Amino acid sequence: MGSPVCGFLKQNNIIFLRFFAILVLSCIPDGTNLCSNPSFDTPTIPPHSSSSSIPSSFKTLTLDGYFSFENLKHAAKDFGNICHYLPIAVLHPKSVSDISSTIKHILYMSSVTKLTVAARGRGHSLQGQAQAYQGVVINMESLDRPSMYIENGEVPYVDVSGSELWINILHETLKYGLSPKSWTDYLHLTVGGTLSNAGISGQAFRHGPQIDNVYQLEVVTGRGEVVTCSDKENADLFYGVLGGLGQFGIITRARISLGPAEKMVKWIRVLYSEFSTFSNDQEHLISSNNSFDYIEGFVVINRTGLLNNWRSSFNPKDPIQASQFSSDGKILYCLEMVKYFNPEKIDVLNQDIEKLLSELNYIPSTLFLSEVSYVEFLDRAHLSEIKLRSKGLWEVPHPWLNLLIPKSRILDFAEGVFGNIVKDNNNGPILIYPVNKAKWNNRTSMVTPEEDIIYLVAFLSSALPGTDGLEHIMTQNQHILDFCAKAQLGAKQYLPHYHTQDEWQAHFGTQWETFVQRKSAYDPLAILAPGQRIFQKAISIT
Ligand code: FAD
Numbered sequence: 304m305g306s307p308v309c310g311f312l313k314q315n316n317i318i319f320l321r322f323f324a325i326l327v328l329s330c331i332p333d334g335t336n337l338c339s340n341p342s343f344d345t346p347t348i349p350p351h352s353s354s355s356s357i358p359s360s361f362k363t364l365t366l367d368g369y370f371s372f373e374n375l376k377h378a379a380k381d382f383g384n385i386c387h388y389l390p391i392a393v394l395h396p397k398s399v400s401d402i403s404s405t406i407k408h409i410l411y412m413s414s415v416t417k418l419t420v421a422a423r424g425r426g427h428s429l430q431g432q433a434q435a436y437q438g439v440v441i442n443m444e445s446l447d448r449p450s451m452y453i454e455n456g457e458v459p460y461v462d463v464s465g466s467e468l469w470i471n472i473l474h475e476t477l478k479y480g481l482s483p484k485s486w487t488d489y490l491h492l493t494v495g496g497t498l499s500n501a502g503i504s505g506q507a508f509r510h511g512p513q514i515d516n517v518y519q520l521e522v523v524t525g526r527g528e529v530v531t532c533s534d535k536e537n538a539d540l541f542y543g544v545l546g547g548l549g550q551f552g553i554i555t556r557a558r559i560s561l562g563p564a565e566k567m568v569k570w571i572r573v574l575y576s577e578f579s580t581f582s583n584d585q586e587h588l589i590s591s592n593n594s595f596d597y598i599e600g601f602v603v604i605n606r607t608g609l610l611n612n613w614r615s616s617f618n619p620k621d622p623i624q625a626s627q628f629s630s631d632g633k634i635l636y637c638l639e640m641v642k643y644f645n646p647e648k649i650d651v652l653n654q655d656i657e658k659l660l661s662e663l664n665y666i667p668s669t670l671f672l673s674e675v676s677y678v679e680f681l682d683r684a685h686l687s688e689i690k691l692r693s694k695g696l697w698e699v700p701h702p703w704l705n706l707l708i709p710k711s712r713i714l715d716f717a718e719g720v721f722g723n724i725v726k727d728n729n730n731g732p733i734l735i736y737p738v739n740k741a742k743w744n745n746r747t748s749m750v751t752p753e754e755d756i757i758y759l760v761a762f763l764s765s766a767l768p769g770t771d772g773l774e775h776i777m778t779q780n781q782h783i784l785d786f787c788a789k790a791q792l793g794a795k796q797y798l799p800h801y802h803t804q805d806e807w808q809a810h811f812g813t814q815w816e817t818f819v820q821r822k823s824a825y826d827p828l829a830i831l832a833p834g835q836r837i838f839q840k841a842i843s844i845t
Pocket of ligand 1: 489499684
């Protein structure tokens with residue numbers, strides 16, 4: 304590991320140095336999995352020497368928003384519903400200056416406390432990444448959101464708050480016939496939350512992930528400074544923050560690239576029984592000119608009545624043939640494609656689609672089509688959310704596992720995992736699709752396998768109440784990870800979660816040193832995003 308202390312001392316911040324000399328900036332030293340127990344965990348090391356004085360010290364701050372010190376359980380919960388770390392306070396900021404003042408105050412108190420700060424977007428993290436044990440959680444959603452500014456010129460963009468939800472950006476930009484180009488499968492996530500990870504969906508093969516579709520950010524660093532950054536200005540911070548797991552700053556504004564929006568989409572699903580045929584076709588499509596606008600896929604293991612389920616929302620191209628299709632208990636692979644269109648140009652669209660489909664080798668009787676509005680398509684996962692919430696099944700534990708696998712090893716992965724380690728997908732969908740990494744910017748903090756084409760494989764499991772589901776799924780996830788390691792597939796976790804310094808270092812590989820240097824430059828006391836468990840809060844002396 305490079306020396307973060309030296310990196311920090313090189314920084315020319317005299318005022319800061321007057322108050323603090325760093326004693327420690329280390330990585331999480333042990334391998335304890337604090338998330339293995341789905342209760343409100345209390346790690347053994349007390350983070351503060353005199354925690355009772357902390358709330359009163361926050362009360363001395365002059366803020367536009369406010370702190371709360373009671374009923375904080377919601378800040379110790381996330382979508383994963385596996386890790387629960389109670390903070391000591393929640394800041395409900397109204398202004399960027401509230402965030403900056405709070406961080407500066409925590410720096411000021413650094414000699415007596417190990418307080419940390421976690422920005423919380425919508426809390427859709429999986430393993431406590433937006434939590435701060437006995438620290439301060441910043442409820443980003445309370446930040447005042449000035450109306451979005453949309454530049455409708457040659458290079459269109461929208462300026463939004465870091466706490467803005469992607470669904471709101473979609474609705475606002477559509478008023479101008481524009482929309483962001485790269486999405487996630489679910490839009491009720493915050494800009495700051497997805498840009499801290501990557502934001503990957505079926506458009507990423509063409510446009511890169513969401514982090515590659517940002518022109519400018521406003522960030523509050525771990526020094527409490529409010530900094531504007533872009534490719535031209537403070538570029539190191541800009542690329543550090545993008546995919547930076549919240550380690551270098553809190554995103555308070557983002558300028559997001561836009562493109563023309565269409566009104567409708569043609570949504571197509573076809574099935575394969577051979578993985579290699581399926582993946583060849585996916586790779587062919589992501590490399591073709593004039594291809595589909597969205598390309599994903601999923602695995603179907605040990606499911607009956609699949610095509611019947613589709614009929615509620617998709618129409619078979621040939622109903623008679625489709626009704627005769629039988630999967631014979633085989634593993635099936637579904638290729639999912641979408642083409643955006645304007646209804647006036649439906650003829651051209653149909654010709655384009657016919658041509659693209661003629662180049663594929665799917666099982667002919669399994670061609671299903673649907674036509675929905677652009678908004679309905681992009682916001683599709685919200686419908687599932689509404690249904691699951693009504694059945695009380697949204698707030699169950701979600702032991703998700705997301706992996707990036709290099710193309711050269713995807714056949715080995717499929718052979719080793721589907722049907723062998725994973726015997727059914729009754730716990731939730733398994734997505735699998737390739738993206739062209741050549742379209743991705745390699746200056747961000749995001750880590751991927753080193754190949755031009757990589758696959759995202761997402762095991763999106765839910766642990767149902769009253770079963771041993773959580774334990775079973777977590778064991779299965781570990782088997783998948785063990786298999787990847789043993790077979791040396793060169794896989795990387797997406798939305799990563801590790802316990803030890805060695806694991807994080809291995810994850811970042813050659814990017815580790817840069818990551819550590821950026822940490823010492825922008826968050827030298829390791830205050831930010833402690834829930835990622837990469838760095839441990841440093842102690843300072845005055
Ligand atoms: P949080 O969970 O609140 O925060 C995530 C991390 O970012 C934390 O470390 C937090 O401290 C930090 N953070 C939050 N806000 C900021 C900020 N303003 N500045 C700096 N750091 C911040 N991801 C994909 O890429 N593709 C998908 O298709 C996809 N689909 C999903 C579907 C569902 C149903 C769910 C629940 C998640 C999905 N995700 C997907 C994952 C999603 O990108 C992450 O959960 C992400 O963390 C966004 O959630 P959030 O806004 O609630 O962030």
